[in-house]
Amino acid sequence: MALAKRIIPCLDVRDGRVVKGVQFVDIRDAGDPVEIARRYDAEGADEITFLDITASSDDRETMVHVVEQVASQVFIPLTVGGGIRKVEDIRRMLNAGADKVGINTAAVFNPEFVKEAAEKFGSQCIVVAIDAKKVSAEGEKNRWEIFTHGGRKPTGLDAIEWAKKMVDYGAGEILLTSMDRDGTKIGFDLELTRAISDAVHVPVIASGGVGNLDHLVDGVTRGHAEAVLAASIFHFGEYTIQEAKQRMADAGIEVRL
Amino acid sequence: MSSSVAVIDYGMGNLHSVAKALEHTGCVDKIFVTHDPAQILAADRVVLPGVGAIRDCMGEILRLGMDQVINEVVLNKPFIGVCVGMQALMSSSEENGGTACLGILPGEVRFFGDNLVDPDSDAALKVPHMGWNQVHQEIDHPLWSGIEQDARFYFVHSYYVSPTDSTYLAGSTRHGVAFAAALAHENIFAAQFHPEKSQHVGLQLYANFLKWDGNG
Numbered sequence: 001m002a003l004a005k006r007i008i009p010c011l012d013v014r015d016g017r018v019v020k021g022v023q024f025v026d027i028r029d030a031g032d033p034v035e036i037a038r039r040y041d042a043e044g045a046d047e048i049t050f051l052d053i054t055a056s057s058d059d060r061e062t063m064v065h066v067v068e069q070v071a072s073q074v075f076i077p078l079t080v081g082g083g084i085r086k087v088e089d090i091r092r093m094l095n096a097g098a099d100k101v102g103i104n105t106a107a108v109f110n111p112e113f114v115k116e117a118a119e120k121f122g123s124q125c126i127v128v129a130i131d132a133k134k135v136s137a138e139g140e141k142n143r144w145e146i147f148t149h150g151g152r153k154p155t156g157l158d159a160i161e162w163a164k165k166m167v168d169y170g171a172g173e174i175l176l177t178s179m180d181r182d183g184t185k186i187g188f189d190l191e192l193t194r195a196i197s198d199a200v201h202v203p204v205i206a207s208g209g210v211g212n213l214d215h216l217v218d219g220v221t222r223g224h225a226e227a228v229l230a231a232s233i234f235h236f237g238e239y240t241i242q243e244a245k246q247r248m249a250d251a252g253i254e255v256r257l
Numbered sequence: 258m259s260s261s262v263a264v265i266d267y268g269m270g271n272l273h274s275v276a277k278a279l280e281h282t283g284c285v286d287k288i289f290v291t292h293d294p295a296q297i298l299a300a301d302r303v304v305l306p307g308v309g310a311i312r313d314c315m316g317e318i319l320r321l322g323m324d325q326v327i328n329e330v331v332l333n334k335p336f337i338g339v340c341v342g343m344q345a346l347m348s349s350s351e352e353n354g355g356t357a358c359l360g361i362l363p364g365e366v367r368f369f370g371d372n373l374v375d376p377d378s379d380a381a382l383k384v385p386h387m388g389w390n391q392v393h394q395e396i397d398h399p400l401w402s403g404i405e406q407d408a409r410f411y412f413v414h415s416y417y418v419s420p421t422d423s424t425y426l427a428g429s430t431r432h433g434v435a436f437a438a439a440l441a442h443e444n445i446f447a448a449q450f451h452p453e454k455s456q457h458v459g460l461q462l463y464a465n466f467l468k469w470d471g472n473g
């Protein structure tokens with residue numbers, strides 16, 4: 001008897017539709033978020049994450065409605081990230097039915113926000129999203145840096161130190177995305193995943209680069225992740241969540257079947 | 258005759274998720290999300306939800322006078338405490354440097370610790386205990402009706418309940434240590450996991466609760 005490793009499909013939502021960008025550029029339409037969330041729930045997804053990639057704050061209202069609709073039909077944990085900058089943003093999403101919020105850029109610019117959020121709403125609902133990129137040269141000791149703005153802006157922050165700090169500030173979970181791997185389908189950055197997972201006591205969700213089911217297995221067995229997140233392999237029907245879980249179970253990983 | 262359930266609203270937590278899940282079961286006519294004592298006392302059944310830190314939860318329970326209301330409804334109505342709502346029923350919690358709780362069920366709430374390990378494998382375990390874990394049903398209980406033995410429920414917590422009296426133990430789970438996933442005593446049930454986030458097994462448990470007459 002043990003805690004199951006989680007599979008989390010991620011839905012990038014823009015203007016109320018699920019899209020998936022390949023390295024944040026080429027955007028393809030993948031469908032209605034409520035319909036897709038229901039399908040993933042039926043297939044046995046352990047949680048669902050929505051990433052709101054809407055540009056303007058007016059359109060954020062659309063995201064609130066999406067969360068409300070999903071939460072009234074899907075009874076598994078829901079996380080919403082993207083554009084969470086103020087206590088009020090968190091309150092709105094939790095009231096709409098989200099269980100957790102992902103804080104990314106706002107944490108970098110104002111780390112105290114994470115502390116404030118965790119004190120107000122509890123660490124259990126504060127996920128700090130970290131976008132990291134390898135900055136060490138070939139042959140050097142591995143070093144990863146935090147980037148913002150979809151991987152375009154370096155911050156000078158060391159990823160491992162940053163993860164530890166965010167946990168000290170009250171993050172209940174870390175969503176770790178390798179900006180080198182995102183959209184590449186060549187697998188997680190396992191060294192990065194393991195370095196962060198082993199450095200913090202809270203769960204780490206591996207993200208960025210999943211192209212097949214063995215990548216999910218590797219994220220847990222070699223990356224030491226508690227949960228694995230993927231988008232396009234599920235959206236475009238390449239694999240079902242059930243197939244992914246079966247593959248993990250076959251590899252000896254504890255999953256909820 | 259129409260049935261009603263009150264979800265105690267003391268400003269803490271996932272009230273909407275709880276209310277939506279109760280509604281989704283189709284087993285109840287009226288759901289009140291409220292801290293109005295009269296409405297709670299008039300309901301057929303009562304749910305005490307809760308997320309966040311125990312000190313804040315207990316602070317709000319006391320500020321709103323919900324302690325008196327809870328003490329009264331647990332005397333006779335089918336009652337369920339969920340997550341921090343379960344922990345609030347215990348004698349005290351280690352959280353926030355020691356917090357007195359309602360003392361309705363005897364036992365302590367303890368911290369998993371920052372350096373939790375699996376005693377069998379010596380592997381490091383994460384805290385919070387977050388995700389789907391198995392609940393071993395220790396007793397036959399109407400709330401377990403139709404739920405498989407060792408079914409997985411969704412948990413998210415860093416503190417766990419350790420009851421003084423093991424006869425109260427309704428379900429147990431392991432995460433480094435064995436802890437009380439559920440307690441039962443007469444018309445009171447308490448769950449550390451979140452039924453409202455545990456898909457069909459959670460909805461089944463809520464449906465069972467909404468049909469329960471309060472007899473173990």
